[in-house]
Amino acid sequence: MRVALATFGIDEFAALHSTCVGAGHQPVAYVYCRSMKPKGRTDARAAAVAGRVMEALPPGMDLLLPGTAEGLADGLVGYRLDLLVVYGFNWKLPVSVLRTPRLGVINVHSSLLPRYRGPAPVLWAIRNGDTEIGLTVHRMDEQFDTGPILAQRGGIALEEDVTPQRLWQRVRPVLNKVLTAALDQVAKGLTGVPQDEAGASYAGFVEPEFSVVDWSRTAVQVHNQVRMFGFMGPDHAPVAEVGGRWLKVLRTRLESADGIRVQCADAPIWIVESAPAQPPAISC
Numbered sequence: 704m705r706v707a708l709a710t711f712g713i714d715e716f717a718a719l720h721s722t723c724v725g726a727g728h729q730p731v732a733y734v735y736c737r738s739m740k741p742k743g744r745t746d747a748r749a750a751a752v753a754g755r756v757m758e759a760l761p762p763g764m765d766l767l768l769p770g771t772a773e774g775l776a777d778g779l780v781g782y783r784l785d786l787l788v789v790y791g792f793n794w795k796l797p798v799s800v801l802r803t804p805r806l807g808v809i810n811v812h813s814s815l816l817p818r819y820r821g822p823a824p825v826l827w828a829i830r831n832g833d834t835e836i837g838l839t840v841h842r843m844d845e846q847f848d849t850g851p852i853l854a855q856r857g858g859i860a861l862e863e864d865v866t867p868q869r870l871w872q873r874v875r876p877v878l879n880k881v882l883t884a885a886l887d888q889v890a891k892g893l894t895g896v897p898q899d900e901a902g903a904s905y906a907g908f909v910e911p912e913f914s915v916v917d918w919s920r921t922a923v924q925v926h927n928q929v930r931m932f933g934f935m936g937p938d939h940a941p942v943a944e945v946g947g948r949w950l951k952v953l954r955t956r957l958e959s960a961d962g963i964r965v966q967c968a969d970a971p972i973w974i975v976e977s978a979p980a981q982p983p984a985i986s987c
Contacts, residue, residue, distance in 0.1 A: 817848075829930050957973075
C-alpha cells in the first residue's frame with residue numbers, strides 16, 4: 704500500500720515509517736500539523752519541530768505543512784494514496800480528507816477505546832490514577848475516535864513519576880505490534896469491530912480551574928493532579944495556596960517525606976518540590 708503519515712514529532716514519524724516499511728508498505732509523504740486549528744497561525748514550537756522533522760526526513764520523502772484541511776485534501780490527491788495513517792494530529796479531518804485515500808484513514812489513539820476518546824487520553828489516565836494505558840488503531844470517521852477498531856493492546860504501565868520520554872519507551876514496541884496488526888486488517892479489506900458505546904468516555908482538554916489545587920480534594924486526587932501537570936512539563940505545574948503564599952507544586956508524595964506537609968480532605972500530602980508563584984487569575 705502507498706501510505707502517508709500524519710503525526711506530531713520526529714520519533715513518531717520514524718516509528719510509523721519503520722512499522723509501515725516493515726509490514727511491506729510504502730510511505731510516500733509526511734504530514735505535520737503546524738497550528739492547533741486549520742487556518743491558525745504557525746506557533747513557535749510547531750515551527751521548531753517542523754525544522755527538526757525536515758532534517759530527519761528520509762531522502763525523497765515529501766513533507767506537507769497544510770494551512771487548511773481542504774488544502775490537505777487537495778495536496779494528498781496527487782500521491783494516489785491507499786491509506787493515511789494518523790497519530791496525534793491536531794485537526795478534525797473533514798470528509799474530503801477521509802475519502803481521499805483508496806482505503807480510508809486509520810488513527811492510532813493512546814487509550815483502549817471507547818474509553819478516553821478525545822485529545823488528551825494520557826492526561827486523563829494519569830489524572831484518574833490509572834496504572835496503565837493502551838493503544839488502539841481504528842478507522843477514522845467524521846466524529847472523534849468513534850470509528851471501528853482494527854487492533855488494540857493494553858498493558859503499557861504508567862509509572863509514578865511518568866514523563867513523555869519514559870512513557871514513549873514503553874509505547875514504541877506496542878505501537879509497532881498494534882499498527883502492524885491494523886495494517887494487515889486493512890490490506891485484507893476488513894472493516895473493523897464497532898465500538899461499544901456503553902463503555903465510552905471522553906478525555907477533553909483540561910479545564911482552566913484544574914490548574915489550581917483544591918485542598919478539599921483527597922490526597923490521591925491532588926497527587927494525581929500534580930503528576931498530570933508534571934507529565935505536561937514544569938511550565939504547566941498547578942498552583943496552590945500554602946500557608947498564605949502561592950506556590951507552583953512540582954512534585955508531591957503521599958508518604959511522609961522532606962517537604963511541606965498539607966492536609967487534604969482525607970489525609971496529608973507532602974510537597975517535595977515547588978517554586979514561588981503568583982495568585983491565579985481565575986477564581987479558585
